[in-house]
Amino acid sequence: MANLSFLLPVLALSLLAVFAVDAATTLQDFCVTNPIGQGNSLCKDPKLVEANDFLFSGLHIAGNTTNPAGSRVTPVFASQLPGLNTLGISMARVDIAPWGVNPPHSHPRATEIFTVLEGTLEVGFITSNPENRHFKKVLQKGDVFVFPIGLIHYQRNIGNCNVVAIAALSSQNPGAITIGNAVFGATPEIASEVLIKAFKLDKNAINYLQSKF
Incomplete structure:
Protein backbone atom coordinates (compact mmCIF):
# COMPACT_ATOMS: atom_id res chain seq x y z
CA MET A 1 0.00 0.00 0.00
CA VAL A 49 -3.18 37.77 -38.17
CA GLU A 50 -3.77 37.52 -41.92
CA ALA A 51 -4.13 34.78 -44.52
CA ASN A 52 -0.46 35.01 -45.48
CA ASP A 53 0.46 33.77 -41.99
CA PHE A 54 -0.96 30.39 -43.04
CA LEU A 55 0.63 30.31 -46.50
CA PHE A 56 3.92 28.90 -47.78
CA SER A 57 4.80 29.08 -51.47
CA GLY A 58 7.62 27.30 -53.21
CA LEU A 59 7.27 23.53 -52.90
CA HIS A 60 6.92 23.34 -56.68
CA ILE A 61 10.55 24.51 -56.96
CA ALA A 62 13.14 21.73 -57.13
CA GLY A 63 15.79 21.76 -54.44
CA ASN A 64 19.44 22.23 -55.44
CA THR A 65 21.04 18.77 -55.23
CA THR A 66 24.53 19.81 -56.38
CA ASN A 67 26.15 18.86 -53.08
CA PRO A 68 28.15 15.81 -51.94
CA ALA A 69 25.04 13.95 -50.77
CA GLY A 70 23.08 14.73 -53.92
CA SER A 71 19.95 15.69 -51.99
CA ARG A 72 18.08 18.70 -50.68
CA VAL A 73 15.30 19.04 -48.13
CA THR A 74 12.99 22.06 -48.34
CA PRO A 75 11.32 22.34 -44.91
CA VAL A 76 7.91 23.80 -44.15
CA PHE A 77 8.16 24.04 -40.37
CA ALA A 78 6.78 26.70 -38.04
CA SER A 79 9.87 28.80 -38.74
CA GLN A 80 8.88 28.93 -42.42
CA LEU A 81 5.10 28.91 -41.92
CA PRO A 82 4.12 30.86 -38.76
CA GLY A 83 0.56 29.55 -38.79
CA LEU A 84 1.83 26.04 -37.99
CA ASN A 85 2.81 27.13 -34.49
CA THR A 86 1.17 24.88 -31.82
CA LEU A 87 -0.58 22.71 -34.44
CA GLY A 88 1.83 19.78 -34.14
CA ILE A 89 2.43 19.12 -37.85
CA SER A 90 4.87 20.09 -40.58
CA MET A 91 6.11 18.90 -43.96
CA ALA A 92 9.04 19.03 -46.34
CA ARG A 93 9.90 18.48 -49.97
CA VAL A 94 12.77 16.05 -50.58
CA ASP A 95 14.76 16.11 -53.83
CA ILE A 96 17.38 13.42 -54.49
CA ALA A 97 19.54 13.30 -57.62
CA PRO A 98 20.25 9.96 -59.33
CA TRP A 99 22.23 7.79 -56.89
CA GLY A 100 22.17 10.55 -54.30
CA VAL A 101 21.22 9.97 -50.67
CA ASN A 102 19.41 11.69 -47.86
CA PRO A 103 21.98 10.52 -45.27
CA PRO A 104 21.07 8.55 -42.14
CA HIS A 105 19.34 10.86 -39.69
CA SER A 106 16.58 10.93 -37.09
CA HIS A 107 13.79 13.25 -36.01
CA PRO A 108 13.74 13.33 -32.20
CA ARG A 109 10.27 14.87 -32.00
CA ALA A 110 8.31 13.41 -34.92
CA THR A 111 7.13 10.40 -36.84
CA GLU A 112 7.52 10.89 -40.59
CA ILE A 113 5.21 9.66 -43.35
CA PHE A 114 7.00 9.77 -46.69
CA THR A 115 5.24 9.88 -50.09
CA VAL A 116 7.06 9.40 -53.41
CA LEU A 117 5.86 11.72 -56.18
CA GLU A 118 8.51 10.90 -58.78
CA GLY A 119 11.30 8.36 -59.13
CA THR A 120 12.47 5.14 -57.49
CA LEU A 121 14.33 5.00 -54.22
CA GLU A 122 15.43 2.72 -51.45
CA VAL A 123 14.40 3.68 -47.93
CA GLY A 124 15.13 2.14 -44.59
CA PHE A 125 15.14 2.59 -40.84
CA ILE A 126 16.90 0.85 -37.97
CA THR A 127 15.31 -0.15 -34.69
CA SER A 128 16.85 0.60 -31.32
CA ASN A 129 19.36 -1.51 -29.39
CA PRO A 130 19.95 -4.36 -28.98
CA GLU A 131 18.13 -5.66 -32.10
CA ASN A 132 19.16 -2.90 -34.55
CA ARG A 133 16.86 -4.43 -37.16
CA HIS A 134 17.07 -2.84 -40.60
CA PHE A 135 13.72 -2.44 -42.34
CA LYS A 136 14.34 -1.69 -46.03
CA LYS A 137 12.05 -1.19 -49.01
CA VAL A 138 12.21 0.06 -52.60
CA LEU A 139 9.53 2.67 -53.27
CA GLN A 140 7.97 3.71 -56.54
CA LYS A 141 5.82 6.69 -57.50
CA GLY A 142 2.74 6.79 -55.27
CA ASP A 143 4.20 4.63 -52.50
CA VAL A 144 4.03 5.74 -48.87
CA PHE A 145 6.42 4.68 -46.08
CA VAL A 146 6.49 5.51 -42.37
CA PHE A 147 9.60 6.23 -40.28
CA PRO A 148 8.78 5.88 -36.54
CA ILE A 149 9.67 8.76 -34.24
CA GLY A 150 13.31 9.00 -33.22
CA LEU A 151 14.61 6.09 -35.31
CA ILE A 152 17.55 6.48 -37.68
CA HIS A 153 16.42 6.36 -41.32
CA TYR A 154 17.62 7.25 -44.81
CA GLN A 155 16.61 7.47 -48.47
CA ARG A 156 18.71 6.58 -51.54
CA ASN A 157 17.84 7.24 -55.17
CA ILE A 158 18.52 3.99 -57.04
CA GLY A 159 17.28 5.18 -60.44
CA ASN A 160 18.49 7.40 -63.23
CA CYS A 161 15.83 10.07 -62.71
CA ASN A 162 15.41 12.67 -59.97
CA VAL A 163 13.35 11.66 -56.97
CA VAL A 164 10.74 14.05 -55.62
CA ALA A 165 8.96 13.21 -52.38
CA ILE A 166 6.86 14.88 -49.72
CA ALA A 167 7.43 14.15 -46.05
CA ALA A 168 4.77 14.92 -43.44
CA LEU A 169 5.85 15.05 -39.80
CA SER A 170 3.98 14.96 -36.51
CA SER A 171 5.62 18.06 -35.05
CA GLN A 172 5.83 21.72 -35.99
CA ASN A 173 9.56 21.47 -35.20
CA PRO A 174 10.61 17.83 -35.67
CA GLY A 175 14.35 18.44 -35.48
CA ALA A 176 16.91 16.53 -37.52
CA ILE A 177 20.04 14.80 -36.28
CA THR A 178 22.23 13.76 -39.22
CA ILE A 179 24.36 10.99 -37.78
CA GLY A 180 27.66 11.70 -39.55
CA ASN A 181 27.47 15.43 -38.92
CA ALA A 182 26.55 14.98 -35.28
CA VAL A 183 29.21 12.39 -34.46
CA PHE A 184 32.13 13.65 -36.55
CA GLY A 185 31.23 17.32 -36.84
CA ALA A 186 30.33 18.18 -33.25
CA THR A 187 31.55 21.51 -31.87
CA PRO A 188 33.66 21.15 -29.84
CA GLU A 189 34.58 17.78 -31.34
CA ILE A 190 34.14 14.48 -29.53
CA ALA A 191 37.46 13.18 -28.22
CA SER A 192 39.07 10.84 -30.74
CA GLU A 193 39.59 8.27 -27.96
CA VAL A 194 35.81 7.97 -27.63
CA LEU A 195 35.28 7.55 -31.37
CA ILE A 196 38.16 5.08 -31.74
CA LYS A 197 36.50 2.73 -29.25
CA ALA A 198 32.98 3.37 -30.51
CA PHE A 199 33.73 2.72 -34.19
CA LYS A 200 36.72 0.37 -33.80
CA LEU A 201 38.85 2.57 -36.07
CA ASP A 202 42.36 3.91 -35.64
CA LYS A 203 43.13 7.55 -34.88
CA ASN A 204 44.06 8.39 -38.48
CA ALA A 205 40.68 7.20 -39.73
CA ILE A 206 38.88 9.21 -37.05
CA ASN A 207 40.88 12.33 -37.86
CA TYR A 208 40.06 11.86 -41.52
CA LEU A 209 36.34 11.52 -40.85
CA GLN A 210 36.32 14.57 -38.57
CA SER A 211 38.07 16.61 -41.25
CA LYS A 212 35.25 15.79 -43.68
CA PHE A 213 32.63 17.27 -41.39
Whole structure:
Protein backbone atom coordinates (compact mmCIF):
# COMPACT_ATOMS: atom_id res chain seq x y z
CA MET A 1 0.00 0.00 0.00
CA ALA A 2 2.89 2.35 0.72
CA ASN A 3 4.16 1.92 -2.81
CA LEU A 4 0.68 2.63 -4.19
CA SER A 5 0.46 5.79 -2.09
CA PHE A 6 3.70 6.97 -3.64
CA LEU A 7 2.68 6.13 -7.21
CA LEU A 8 -0.73 7.79 -7.19
CA PRO A 9 0.56 11.39 -6.88
CA VAL A 10 3.18 10.71 -9.56
CA LEU A 11 0.50 9.32 -11.89
CA ALA A 12 -1.76 12.28 -11.18
CA LEU A 13 1.00 14.77 -11.97
CA SER A 14 1.84 12.92 -15.20
CA LEU A 15 -1.78 12.99 -16.34
CA LEU A 16 -2.07 16.65 -15.39
CA ALA A 17 0.96 17.46 -17.53
CA VAL A 18 -0.55 15.64 -20.51
CA PHE A 19 -3.95 17.29 -20.10
CA ALA A 20 -2.32 20.70 -19.67
CA VAL A 21 -0.54 20.36 -23.00
CA ASP A 22 -3.72 19.21 -24.76
CA ALA A 23 -5.86 21.88 -23.14
CA ALA A 24 -3.49 24.63 -24.21
CA THR A 25 -4.21 23.82 -27.85
CA THR A 26 -7.95 24.28 -27.37
CA LEU A 27 -7.89 27.72 -25.76
CA GLN A 28 -7.84 29.52 -29.09
CA ASP A 29 -8.15 28.84 -32.81
CA PHE A 30 -4.47 29.40 -33.53
CA CYS A 31 -1.26 30.87 -32.17
CA VAL A 32 0.66 32.35 -35.07
CA THR A 33 4.36 32.70 -34.29
CA ASN A 34 5.01 36.20 -33.04
CA PRO A 35 7.73 37.93 -35.10
CA ILE A 36 10.45 39.99 -33.46
CA GLY A 37 9.21 43.46 -32.72
CA GLN A 38 5.58 42.36 -32.29
CA GLY A 39 5.77 42.44 -28.51
CA ASN A 40 6.53 39.91 -25.80
CA SER A 41 3.56 37.60 -26.41
CA LEU A 42 4.27 34.14 -27.75
CA CYS A 43 1.37 34.55 -30.15
CA LYS A 44 0.78 37.25 -32.68
CA ASP A 45 -2.19 39.46 -31.82
CA PRO A 46 -5.15 37.64 -33.49
CA LYS A 47 -6.39 40.99 -34.81
CA LEU A 48 -3.15 41.32 -36.79
CA VAL A 49 -3.18 37.77 -38.17
CA GLU A 50 -3.77 37.52 -41.92
CA ALA A 51 -4.13 34.78 -44.52
CA ASN A 52 -0.46 35.01 -45.48
CA ASP A 53 0.46 33.77 -41.99
CA PHE A 54 -0.96 30.39 -43.04
CA LEU A 55 0.63 30.31 -46.50
CA PHE A 56 3.92 28.90 -47.78
CA SER A 57 4.80 29.08 -51.47
CA GLY A 58 7.62 27.30 -53.21
CA LEU A 59 7.27 23.53 -52.90
CA HIS A 60 6.92 23.34 -56.68
CA ILE A 61 10.55 24.51 -56.96
CA ALA A 62 13.14 21.73 -57.13
CA GLY A 63 15.79 21.76 -54.44
CA ASN A 64 19.44 22.23 -55.44
CA THR A 65 21.04 18.77 -55.23
CA THR A 66 24.53 19.81 -56.38
CA ASN A 67 26.15 18.86 -53.08
CA PRO A 68 28.15 15.81 -51.94
CA ALA A 69 25.04 13.95 -50.77
CA GLY A 70 23.08 14.73 -53.92
CA SER A 71 19.95 15.69 -51.99
CA ARG A 72 18.08 18.70 -50.68
CA VAL A 73 15.30 19.04 -48.13
CA THR A 74 12.99 22.06 -48.34
CA PRO A 75 11.32 22.34 -44.91
CA VAL A 76 7.91 23.80 -44.15
CA PHE A 77 8.16 24.04 -40.37
CA ALA A 78 6.78 26.70 -38.04
CA SER A 79 9.87 28.80 -38.74
CA GLN A 80 8.88 28.93 -42.42
CA LEU A 81 5.10 28.91 -41.92
CA PRO A 82 4.12 30.86 -38.76
CA GLY A 83 0.56 29.55 -38.79
CA LEU A 84 1.83 26.04 -37.99
CA ASN A 85 2.81 27.13 -34.49
CA THR A 86 1.17 24.88 -31.82
CA LEU A 87 -0.58 22.71 -34.44
CA GLY A 88 1.83 19.78 -34.14
CA ILE A 89 2.43 19.12 -37.85
CA SER A 90 4.87 20.09 -40.58
CA MET A 91 6.11 18.90 -43.96
CA ALA A 92 9.04 19.03 -46.34
CA ARG A 93 9.90 18.48 -49.97
CA VAL A 94 12.77 16.05 -50.58
CA ASP A 95 14.76 16.11 -53.83
CA ILE A 96 17.38 13.42 -54.49
CA ALA A 97 19.54 13.30 -57.62
CA PRO A 98 20.25 9.96 -59.33
CA TRP A 99 22.23 7.79 -56.89
CA GLY A 100 22.17 10.55 -54.30
CA VAL A 101 21.22 9.97 -50.67
CA ASN A 102 19.41 11.69 -47.86
CA PRO A 103 21.98 10.52 -45.27
CA PRO A 104 21.07 8.55 -42.14
CA HIS A 105 19.34 10.86 -39.69
CA SER A 106 16.58 10.93 -37.09
CA HIS A 107 13.79 13.25 -36.01
CA PRO A 108 13.74 13.33 -32.20
CA ARG A 109 10.27 14.87 -32.00
CA ALA A 110 8.31 13.41 -34.92
CA THR A 111 7.13 10.40 -36.84
CA GLU A 112 7.52 10.89 -40.59
CA ILE A 113 5.21 9.66 -43.35
CA PHE A 114 7.00 9.77 -46.69
CA THR A 115 5.24 9.88 -50.09
CA VAL A 116 7.06 9.40 -53.41
CA LEU A 117 5.86 11.72 -56.18
CA GLU A 118 8.51 10.90 -58.78
CA GLY A 119 11.30 8.36 -59.13
CA THR A 120 12.47 5.14 -57.49
CA LEU A 121 14.33 5.00 -54.22
CA GLU A 122 15.43 2.72 -51.45
CA VAL A 123 14.40 3.68 -47.93
CA GLY A 124 15.13 2.14 -44.59
CA PHE A 125 15.14 2.59 -40.84
CA ILE A 126 16.90 0.85 -37.97
CA THR A 127 15.31 -0.15 -34.69
CA SER A 128 16.85 0.60 -31.32
CA ASN A 129 19.36 -1.51 -29.39
CA PRO A 130 19.95 -4.36 -28.98
CA GLU A 131 18.13 -5.66 -32.10
CA ASN A 132 19.16 -2.90 -34.55
CA ARG A 133 16.86 -4.43 -37.16
CA HIS A 134 17.07 -2.84 -40.60
CA PHE A 135 13.72 -2.44 -42.34
CA LYS A 136 14.34 -1.69 -46.03
CA LYS A 137 12.05 -1.19 -49.01
CA VAL A 138 12.21 0.06 -52.60
CA LEU A 139 9.53 2.67 -53.27
CA GLN A 140 7.97 3.71 -56.54
CA LYS A 141 5.82 6.69 -57.50
CA GLY A 142 2.74 6.79 -55.27
CA ASP A 143 4.20 4.63 -52.50
CA VAL A 144 4.03 5.74 -48.87
CA PHE A 145 6.42 4.68 -46.08
CA VAL A 146 6.49 5.51 -42.37
CA PHE A 147 9.60 6.23 -40.28
CA PRO A 148 8.78 5.88 -36.54
CA ILE A 149 9.67 8.76 -34.24
CA GLY A 150 13.31 9.00 -33.22
CA LEU A 151 14.61 6.09 -35.31
CA ILE A 152 17.55 6.48 -37.68
CA HIS A 153 16.42 6.36 -41.32
CA TYR A 154 17.62 7.25 -44.81
CA GLN A 155 16.61 7.47 -48.47
CA ARG A 156 18.71 6.58 -51.54
CA ASN A 157 17.84 7.24 -55.17
CA ILE A 158 18.52 3.99 -57.04
CA GLY A 159 17.28 5.18 -60.44
CA ASN A 160 18.49 7.40 -63.23
CA CYS A 161 15.83 10.07 -62.71
CA ASN A 162 15.41 12.67 -59.97
CA VAL A 163 13.35 11.66 -56.97
CA VAL A 164 10.74 14.05 -55.62
CA ALA A 165 8.96 13.21 -52.38
CA ILE A 166 6.86 14.88 -49.72
CA ALA A 167 7.43 14.15 -46.05
CA ALA A 168 4.77 14.92 -43.44
CA LEU A 169 5.85 15.05 -39.80
CA SER A 170 3.98 14.96 -36.51
CA SER A 171 5.62 18.06 -35.05
CA GLN A 172 5.83 21.72 -35.99
CA ASN A 173 9.56 21.47 -35.20
CA PRO A 174 10.61 17.83 -35.67
CA GLY A 175 14.35 18.44 -35.48
CA ALA A 176 16.91 16.53 -37.52
CA ILE A 177 20.04 14.80 -36.28
CA THR A 178 22.23 13.76 -39.22
CA ILE A 179 24.36 10.99 -37.78
CA GLY A 180 27.66 11.70 -39.55
CA ASN A 181 27.47 15.43 -38.92
CA ALA A 182 26.55 14.98 -35.28
CA VAL A 183 29.21 12.39 -34.46
CA PHE A 184 32.13 13.65 -36.55
CA GLY A 185 31.23 17.32 -36.84
CA ALA A 186 30.33 18.18 -33.25
CA THR A 187 31.55 21.51 -31.87
CA PRO A 188 33.66 21.15 -29.84
CA GLU A 189 34.58 17.78 -31.34
CA ILE A 190 34.14 14.48 -29.53
CA ALA A 191 37.46 13.18 -28.22
CA SER A 192 39.07 10.84 -30.74
CA GLU A 193 39.59 8.27 -27.96
CA VAL A 194 35.81 7.97 -27.63
CA LEU A 195 35.28 7.55 -31.37
CA ILE A 196 38.16 5.08 -31.74
CA LYS A 197 36.50 2.73 -29.25
CA ALA A 198 32.98 3.37 -30.51
CA PHE A 199 33.73 2.72 -34.19
CA LYS A 200 36.72 0.37 -33.80
CA LEU A 201 38.85 2.57 -36.07
CA ASP A 202 42.36 3.91 -35.64
CA LYS A 203 43.13 7.55 -34.88
CA ASN A 204 44.06 8.39 -38.48
CA ALA A 205 40.68 7.20 -39.73
CA ILE A 206 38.88 9.21 -37.05
CA ASN A 207 40.88 12.33 -37.86
CA TYR A 208 40.06 11.86 -41.52
CA LEU A 209 36.34 11.52 -40.85
CA GLN A 210 36.32 14.57 -38.57
CA SER A 211 38.07 16.61 -41.25
CA LYS A 212 35.25 15.79 -43.68
CA PHE A 213 32.63 17.27 -41.39
